[in-house]
Amino acid sequence: MDEAALIKAAQRGDAQAFNALILSYQSQVYNVAYRIMGDPASASDATQEAFLSAYKSIKLFRGGSFKSWILRTVTHACFDALRYRKRRPAASLDGLGADDDAEDGDFEAFLASADESPADAAERAELRDAIARAALALPPDQRATFVLSDVQGMSYEEIADIMQTSLGTVKSRLSRARAKLRDYLLSRPELLPDEFRQ
Amino acid sequence: MSNRHSSTVDRQSDDELISAWLDGRLADAERVVFEARLRAEPVLKRRVDTTRLLIDTARTLPAQPLPRDFTIPLPVDAPxxxxxxxxxxxxxxxxxxxxxxxxxxxxxxxGLDLAGLSARPVVLPAPAPQAAFVAPPAQSEASTAADAARVEPAESGAAAPPATTPQAESATGEQSTQAMRQAAEPAAEAPEAQPAPEQPQPLVAPKAAPQAAPGATPQPDAMQQTVATEAPAPQADALSAPLPAETPQTPDAMTYTGEPAAQPDTTPWRRIVAGVALVLAVSLGVLGWRRS
Incomplete structure (x- = not known):
């Protein structure tokens, strides 16, 4: 059953069809939430909230890209969670586990990479970790734009559709996010490869 | 100040150009100008290279494994x-x-026990059964009239309950007592008390009672006559007058017409049945509950 048929079935109340849609997008949705929220627990909550919200409002879906629609939902859920976190700052013990997960992921990436030397792979993993951490310091709208564009590889148009803004705003937010992260990396030359050090 | 502001604007403009150039979003003319600057400005080139490294590295960020399945639990089938x-x-x-x-x-x-208690009639003392005894039709008109005079006040006092009419309310035990006194007086005074005793048929209490009770018109006269002819004899004598002895006691002449036929008192049986039913209900209920 193709996506359009699944969407129509879900709009008729077929939860199984909606679950098929979830299975298609849950990995991407969760990863977007994870890169925006920064820890697995918050990302899981935002993803769950997004899917529940989408399930309740699936009848309001009027066509277009379901992927953009569901990513918009999870982005809004993340923004809501970030606003709540800003109002009530609290240290999360779940963040400690996030480091372990990131290291596990890096280790898997290290094993999968056969072209790099172990030293280069370690440096690259360290750079990825630094970029991921630095991205969490960006303003939420710039962070989401950076995640959607440079992590998820989406086009400006898709990002504009997801974030319900103009192409110019997407370009502006993305250039600012990239500039801040670049400046951060330039201020930490030890993170950069040898050819970038001066 | 203006130089710093212009440099900041230029920096933002350069950042947008860098980002757009890296994404291939510059128009041809802008792209040519920008690429010329790259060749001439090493600082700009370094920014571009670092930004490209950033983008390339960000795209290799590993996907995080799902902590759990996010599918919505399906409702269990109704059957x-x-x-x-x-x-x-x-x-x-x-x-x-x-x-x-x-x-x-x-x-x-x-329920039957309670209904029987509430519907049980108020039984006044002795006069009612005495008034219910009427003379046989073979007697003279005078005696019949006397009997009628004897019966009517008593009937009005005995058959009419105290709460029927306002007139009947006055017919209390005192009235009954007076009626008994009147009944105990000689039969010669009876015609004065009842002016039209032309009916030769014997008065039957069940028929006379509805006539006396609803209208209750003879009551004032009877009351007046009773008061006027009140005997000086003490009440105890009147009550103790041997009224049954004045009338023939033959079984044929005696007709009991006052109270309905006496029914056997079933209250004890009802209570026994109720008790047995209660015991059965509780015991069977407890047995059923313990087995479930």
Whole structure:
């Protein structure tokens, strides 16, 4: 059953069809939430909230890209969670586990990479970790734009559709996010490869 | 100040150009100008290279494994959710039905007992049964009239309950007593008390009672006559007058027409039935509950 048929079935109340849609997008949705929220627990909550919200409002879906629609939902859920976190700052013990997960992921990436030397792979993993951490310091709208564009590889148009803004705003937010992260990396030359050090 | 502001604007403009150039979003003319600057400005080139490294590295950020499945739990099918019919054993069914029936019998018995108590008529003392005895038709008109005079006040006092009419309310025990006194007086005074005793038929209490009770018109006259002819004899003498002795005591002449026929008192039986039903209801109910 193709996506359009699944969407129509879900709009008729077929939860199984909606679950098929979830299975298609849950990995991407969760990863977007994870890169925006920064820890697995918050990302899981935002993803769950997004899917529940989408399930309740699936009848309001009027066509277009379901992927953009569901990513918009999870982005809004993340923004809501970030606003709540800003109002009530609290240290999360779940963040400690996030480091372990990131290291596990890096280790898997290290094993999968056969072209790099172990030293280069370690440096690259360290750079990825630094970029991921630095991205969490960006303003939420710039962070989401950076995640959607440079992590998820989406086009400006898709990002504009997801974030319900103009192409110019997407370009502006993305250039600012990239500039801040670049400046951060330039201020930490030890993170950069040898050819970038001066 | 203006130089710093212009440099900041230029920096932002350069950042947008870098980002757009890296994404291939610059128009041809802008792209040519920008690429010329790259060749001439090493600082700009370094920014571009670092930004490209950033983008390339960000795109290799590993995907995080899902902590759990986010699919929505499907509702269980209705037939599986519906509780299966409970099979009731015959013994349990008997205990339940028996308990219910015994409880119903108990309630009915108690209800009948309470209804019997509330509907039981108020029985006034002695006069009513005495007035119910009427003379046989073979007697003379005078004696018949005397009997009529004897009966009517007594009937109005005995048959009419105190709460029927305002007139009847005055016919209390005192009136009954006076009627008894009047009945105990000689028969010669009776024609004065009852002016039209032309009916030769004997008065029958059940027929006379409805006539006396609803209208109650003869009552004032009877009261006046009773007061006027009140005997100086003490009340105890009048009450103790041997009224039954004045009338023939033959079984044929005696007709009891006052109170309805005396029925056997079933209250003890009702209470026994109620008690047995209560015991049955409780015991069967407890047995049924313990077996479930």
């Amino acid at each position: 599986h959710r519906a509780p299966s019919r409970v099979q009731v054993s015959p013994l349990k069914w008997f205990l339940r039905v028996g308990s219910a029936l015994a409880a119903a019998v108990f309630v009915i018995a108690i």
